[in-house]
Amino acid sequence: MHTIEPAAVRKSVTVHVPPEKAFDVFVNGMGNWWIKEHSVSQSGQKTVVVETFAGGRWYEIGNSGEECDWGRVIDYDRPNRILFAWQLNADFTFDPEFYSEVEVRFEAKGDGETTVTLEHRNLANFGSKAEEMRRRFDSETGWGGLLASYAATVA
Numbered sequence: 001m002h003t004i005e006p007a008a009v010r011k012s013v014t015v016h017v018p019p020e021k022a023f024d025v026f027v028n029g030m031g032n033w034w035i036k037e038h039s040v041s042q043s044g045q046k047t048v049v050v051e052t053f054a055g056g057r058w059y060e061i062g063n064s065g066e067e068c069d070w071g072r073v074i075d076y077d078r079p080n081r082i083l084f085a086w087q088l089n090a091d092f093t094f095d096p097e098f099y100s101e102v103e104v105r106f107e108a109k110g111d112g113e114t115t116v117t118l119e120h121r122n123l124a125n126f127g128s129k130a131e132e133m134r135r136r137f138d139s140e141t142g143w144g145g146l147l148a149s150y151a152a153t154v155a
Helices: 019-028 123-138 143-154
Strands: 009-015 045-050 057-062 067-077 081-086 100-108 114-121
Touching (some): 009 123, 019 081
Antiparallel strands (some): 081 100
């Protein structure tokens, strides 16, 4: 049986800073703008860490100090692009055998602005939950809300 790949979730926002700052706030400041309720740790999210190199970890540190992996960095090209392997399954549990991809591009615009475009793809990897997960990621409580929080932080 052939299943149709769910469309990738694409969101973008324009921020009033140059690409280097937009990239740095997105990557190094993720713990400042990531919505605290979007947590996989038992004690709640204290911060989010992105190791800034290909192969680096992408993880959450809980309020009790525990580390919960979310995925890894596939490609790191400051200030143009970062590509993550999202390794949280449909239950939002880390699974080293699972992945979808989250690519974020930073495109310079005139007057010191940057358009930040996020694409979450390979959603068919969620199997029978692919369409449900696409709806969740595409919702205002998903990537839309996260990018809005990011944009408010970077300004």
